[in-house]
Amino acid sequence: MSDDKTSPMGLFKKYLTNRRIFKNREVLRHNYRPQILPHRKPQIDEIASILAPALTNETPSNILIYGKTGTGKTASVRYVGTELENASALAGTKCKIVHLNCEVIDTQYRVLAQIANGLDNADEHPSDSTRSHIPMTGWPTDQVYMELKNQLESSGGVMVIILDEIDKLVKKSGDDTLYNLTRINSDLKFAKVSIIGISNDLRFTDFLDPRVLSSLSEEEIVFPPYNAPQLCDILQQRAEMAFVEGALDETVIPLCAALAAQEHGDARRALDLLRVSGELADRENASGVAEKHVRMAQEKIETDSMVECISTLPTQSKAVLYAMLILEQMGKRIFTSGEVTVVYREIARIIDLDVLTHRRITDLISELNMLGVINTRVISRGRYGRTKEMWFDAATSKIEEVVTRDPRLDDERLKKLDVNRLRAMFR
Numbered sequence: 001m002s003d004d005k006t007s008p009m010g011l012f013k014k015y016l017t018n019r020r021i022f023k024n025r026e027v028l029r030h031n032y033r034p035q036i037l038p039h040r041k042p043q044i045d046e047i048a049s050i051l052a053p054a055l056t057n058e059t060p061s062n063i064l065i066y067g068k069t070g071t072g073k074t075a076s077v078r079y080v081g082t083e084l085e086n087a088s089a090l091a092g093t094k095c096k097i098v099h100l101n102c103e104v105i106d107t108q109y110r111v112l113a114q115i116a117n118g119l120d121n122a123d124e125h126p127s128d129s130t131r132s133h134i135p136m137t138g139w140p141t142d143q144v145y146m147e148l149k150n151q152l153e154s155s156g157g158v159m160v161i162i163l164d165e166i167d168k169l170v171k172k173s174g175d176d177t178l179y180n181l182t183r184i185n186s187d188l189k190f191a192k193v194s195i196i197g198i199s200n201d202l203r204f205t206d207f208l209d210p211r212v213l214s215s216l217s218e219e220e221i222v223f224p225p226y227n228a229p230q231l232c233d234i235l236q237q238r239a240e241m242a243f244v245e246g247a248l249d250e251t252v253i254p255l256c257a258a259l260a261a262q263e264h265g266d267a268r269r270a271l272d273l274l275r276v277s278g279e280l281a282d283r284e285n286a287s288g289v290a291e292k293h294v295r296m297a298q299e300k301i302e303t304d305s306m307v308e309c310i311s312t313l314p315t316q317s318k319a320v321l322y323a324m325l326i327l328e329q330m331g332k333r334i335f336t337s338g339e340v341t342v343v344y345r346e347i348a349r350i351i352d353l354d355v356l357t358h359r360r361i362t363d364l365i366s367e368l369n370m371l372g373v374i375n376t377r378v379i380s381r382g383r384y385g386r387t388k389e390m391w392f393d394a395a396t397s398k399i400e401e402v403v404t405r406d407p408r409l410d411d412e413r414l415k416k417l418d419v420n421r422l423r424a425m426f427r
């Protein structure tokens with residue numbers, strides 16, 4: 001305490017003096033845009049060849065890009081987009097890229113407004129008083145569409161619209177936006193529009209009108225998952241910029257790569273593992289990052305994502321989960337959906353929740369399984385039909401802590417749950 005008070009940096013001194021691990025941890029963060037993307041040359045070249053006609057003021061084909069999460073789709077498209085803008089500046093042609101994240105911008109109105117406002121660059125058009133800035137709500141959608149067309153026409157040139165996480169837009173607001181955007185070229189004389197849709201969920205195309213799908217997928221590019229040696233190369237390249245020389249034990253990168261490859265070849269996961277391993281070593285003032293830090297990082301990331309996932313569940317799902325925790329506390333390692341339903345009903349009754357049907361509870365159980373919170377399997381019980389069994393994989397103390405953070409489940413009345421009576425019922 002007195003040390004902290006006497007040092008000018010006080011409490012933070014020890015964090016500033018340990019420079020043995022990181023040189024620049026920012027390069028491991030999600031928002032860092034790498035200049036080199038190992039193992040994505042074929043995809044980058046393909047995107048570039050499809051967009052190249054933009055440099056001679058022709059309309060590039062629309063592209064649909066698929067691939068699992070963390071396979072470098074966004075990073076590659078951004079990279080090609082920047083190169084295209086640079087090349088067009090040199091060639092004296094007009095190409096503009098607008099990148100929208102449809103997880104955030106998920107209605108037709110907002111997509112159209114954002115594209116128009118992306119064009120609405122006052123520096124480029126200082127004397128253009130015909131342009132009006134579209135408010136993010138309030139206008140009729142038709143008016144927004146007209147204004148977008150006007151602005152595209154007055155800008156001229158080629159605009160490439162990147163709709164990242166396009167599946168979220170379709171799920172939230174249907175395919176009207178895509179219908180309008182894929183037809184907009186027929187209404188334009190001086191400008192051209194091309195669309196790149198990016199998704200990690202192939203199923204969204206089932207919800208598209210066949211005409212929209214065929215127009216959107218004039219070209220399709222698939223990003224395969226990375227394997228362990230490829231992830232090693234990606235990590236190696238970032239590690240050189242992020243870590244002090246010699247700070248990483250030689251087993252660290254191969255282990256991060258192997259763990260991320262085992263799951264689904266996700267570069268984001270591999271980079272997170274490497275960054276968190278470094279942070280854990282840094283925090284314990286270690287002289288370097290070792291295998292044990294990677295193991296700790298793996299556990300921390302898993303627990304953090306589980307906590308995040310459970311804390312955002314609705315109260316009914318948490319009540320179902322709470323029923324499973326009670327069954328576990330009663331000494332059961334594996335429980336059936338029938339048992340969960342009995343305990344759940346007791347809980348719902350005590351805390352005045354609407355009591356769900358067995359069918360609905362089974363749906364919530366399947367959802368918990370899909371989220372990886374529990375494991376389930378269906379077993380046949382001969383003439384009694386089939387039933388679902390479930391169990392927890394990991395220690396449940398963290399799950400209980402998160403579930404009981406819900407004010408409805410942190411109820412004094414729940415402490416009166418008659419476990420002995422329940423136990424007798426399952427005998």
Ligand SMILES: Nc1ncnc2c1ncn2[C@@H]1O[C@H](COP(=O)(O)OP(=O)(O)OP(=O)(O)O)[C@@H](O)[C@H]1O
Pocket residue numbers: 029030031032033034036037038039040067068069070071072073074075076199200234267268271
């Ligand atoms: N080949 C690569 N070289 C270097 N870094 C990469 C490479 N591929 C991906 N990354 C990095 O991994 C992270 C995830 O990549 P990106 O966001 O491009 O994935 P994505 O396929 O778009 O994922 P999602 O579908 O989840 O959005 C980013 O930090 C990115 O910089």
